[in-house]
Amino acid sequence: MKAEITQKIGFFLLIAxxxxxxxxxxxxxxxxxxxxxxxxxxQFLTDIPRKAMTAGGVAPAIVGTLYLTLGSILFSLPLGxxxxxxxxxxxPKNIIVNILRMSINNLAGVPSVVFGLFGxxxxxxxxxxxxxxxxxxxxxxxxxLPNIISASYEALVAVPRSLREASYALGATQWQTIKNIxxxxxxxxxxxxxxxxIGRAAGETAPILFTAATFYxxxxxxxxxxxxxxxxxxxxxxxxxxxxxxxxKMIAFGCALILxxxxxxxxxxxxxxxxxxxxxxx
Amino acid sequence: xSDEIRIKVExxxxxxxxxxxxxxxxxxxxxxxxxxxxxxxxxxKSTFIRLxxxxxxxxxxxxxxxxxxxxxxxxxxxxxxxxxxxxxxxMVFQKPNPxxxxxxxxxxYGLQINGITDQKILYEKTETxxxxxxxxxxxKDRLSDSALRLSGGQQQRxxxxxxxxxxxxxxxxxxxxxxxxPISTRKIEDLIVELKKDYTILVVTHNMQQAARISSKAAxxxxxxxxEFGNTEDIFTNPRDKRTEDYVSGRFG
Numbered sequence: 001m002k003a004e005i006t007q008k009i010g011f012f013l014l015i016a017x018x019x020x021x022x023x024x025x026x027x028x029x030x031x032x033x034x035x036x037x038x039x040x041x042x043q044f045l046t047d048i049p050r051k052a053m054t055a056g057g058v059a060p061a062i063v064g065t066l067y068l069t070l071g072s073i074l075f076s077l078p079l080g081x082x083x084x085x086x087x088x089x090x091x092p093k094n095i096i097v098n099i100l101r102m103s104i105n106n107l108a109g110v111p112s113v114v115f116g117l118f119g120x121x122x123x124x125x126x127x128x129x130x131x132x133x134x135x136x137x138x139x140x141x142x143x144x145l146p147n148i149i150s151a152s153y154e155a156l157v158a159v160p161r162s163l164r165e166a167s168y169a170l171g172a173t174q175w176q177t178i179k180n181i182x183x184x185x186x187x188x189x190x191x192x193x194x195x196x197x198i199g200r201a202a203g204e205t206a207p208i209l210f211t212a213a214t215f216y217x218x219x220x221x222x223x224x225x226x227x228x229x230x231x232x233x234x235x236x237x238x239x240x241x242x243x244x245x246x247x248x249k250m251i252a253f254g255c256a257l258i259l260x261x262x263x264x265x266x267x268x269x270x271x272x273x274x275x276x277x278x279x280x281x282x
Numbered sequence: 283x284s285d286e287i288r289i290k291v292e293x294x295x296x297x298x299x300x301x302x303x304x305x306x307x308x309x310x311x312x313x314x315x316x317x318x319x320x321x322x323x324x325x326x327k328s329t330f331i332r333l334x335x336x337x338x339x340x341x342x343x344x345x346x347x348x349x350x351x352x353x354x355x356x357x358x359x360x361x362x363x364x365x366x367x368x369x370x371x372x373m374v375f376q377k378p379n380p381x382x383x384x385x386x387x388x389x390x391y392g393l394q395i396n397g398i399t400d401q402k403i404l405y406e407k408t409e410t411x412x413x414x415x416x417x418x419x420x421x422k423d424r425l426s427d428s429a430l431r432l433s434g435g436q437q438q439r440x441x442x443x444x445x446x447x448x449x450x451x452x453x454x455x456x457x458x459x460x461x462x463x464p465i466s467t468r469k470i471e472d473l474i475v476e477l478k479k480d481y482t483i484l485v486v487t488h489n490m491q492q493a494a495r496i497s498s499k500a501a502x503x504x505x506x507x508x509x510e511f512g513n514t515e516d517i518f519t520n521p522r523d524k525r526t527e528d529y530v531s532g533r534f535g
Binding site: 162165167168172 | 335337340342365366368369372373375377379380381382383391392395396441444445448
């Protein structure tokens with residue numbers, strides 16, 4: 001009897017925790033959607049901001065966020081994957097490498113504004129990229145690098161030893177084994193890391209604050225050296241600057257909705273690729 | 283049956299860290315014969331056959347003393363190309379381990395890493411090897427299916443075919459039937475007997491009856507020592523050592 005009551009309380013707590021999570025998630029989605037939909041229109045998606053950001057659209061910010069996100073993946077995926085391959089397959093298993101791994105994991109906990117300052121000092125100033133998509137993408141890629149590395153690391157480690165042995169036993173070299181067996185087998189796990197990275201890169205404001213984003217521009221970026229508008233920063237700008245807070249607030253909701261949809265689309269693409277790979281041979 | 287010695291093991295001692303896993307092992311492996319390694323768990327029989335294709339190289343902190351001569355050449359000499367050695371000495375593992383790829387891709391892998399890309403050759407060699415492994419009829423219509431959709435017994439025969447396709451001369455079987463049902467086991471056993479015509483075969487097995495059914499020579503290992511080595515028949519019916527007798531008659535192990 002007592003065990004049964006304990007079990008009921010346990011179940012209740014589990015369901016309550018789930019309900020609270022869904023409640024928060026649901027209300028965020030609800031308020032953003034309900035308010036965002038009001039300003040959503042074809043013009044909002046395709047036009048530049050007009051009348052001191054109270055009318056027109058946010059197209060330059062959409063384009064900018066897209067470039068920054070894809071740019072950051074372009075840098076961080078190869079770098080992170082190769083780093084993880086080195087750590088799993090080649091590095092000696094000693095204390096220095098362990099410290100290295102721990103440092104990489106800790107990097108994931110560094111506040112994003114610190115990455116922003118780093119990007120300003122290194123990419124904008126030292127390398128002379130200026131405030132640009134290039135500098136912003138590089139900064140974001142360093143921000144999500146730890147996520148990509150640790151997801152890739154876990155995925156590579158999880159590849160069964162028996163598959164590696166099968167490959168070696170057929171006379172494959174270590175590199176052939178990694179390239180043909182280990183990485184393809186780990187790919188779904190690696191893509192999970194990429195998906196999380198995309199969400200983070202698209203939504204971050206602080207790292208692009210000093211490295212890529214501009215408050216207002218009526219032009220689209222023409223090269224990686226252009227500065228650009230970006231959705232998260234645009235939301236921040238709308239809520240803190242300007243002279244028409246009420247109209248701006250609605251546009252900010254619209255931006256938030258678009259940002260959500262954008263991340264959803266990019267993630268859906270990555271999830272589709274992952275499932276395709278996973279289902280291919282299971 | 284020939285008396286030609288293919289592999290000569292001379293004074294082999296092997297250590298995992300400080301653990302002395304093989305103690306002064308001397309043995310001859312004959313051409314076109316099935317040699318069975320028997321003994322209780324942890325006796326060193328798997329360690330022993332993993333020496334022959336240098337699979338133990340992948341394990342950290344191991345030490346080897348002694349020689350393993352393949353056709354008179356010590357495979358642990360510094361000038362031996364381990365990749366080359368493993369193409370000559372194939373291996374089938376305890377658990378079926380097909381790659382998470384299609385059946386055809388599993389078969390082609392060993393050839394492709396050797397630089398064979400001609401689709402026609404790949405297909406021909408695949409068919410030949412799958413026929414040898416008695417799997418062709420079951421999979422010929424679905425070569426592009428995932429290898430993981432095959433049953434356990436089929437997967438293991440695919441692993442054997444995958445090993446045969448690169449045309450090795452020696453094949454090591456590390457408890458190939460450990461995870462299979464009796465019918466699949468029977469098929470694999472028949473296959474091993476069939477293969478000895480063309481290959482030199484070493485089989486690790488836990489199963490006494492299996493060793494008796496398929497092997498001509500048998501080696502009994504106990505706690506890292508080779509206790510007795512001889513004709514399988516003698517090992518089972520007329521063992522020289524008391525410990526061998528106790529083991530094969532089921533008194534321990």
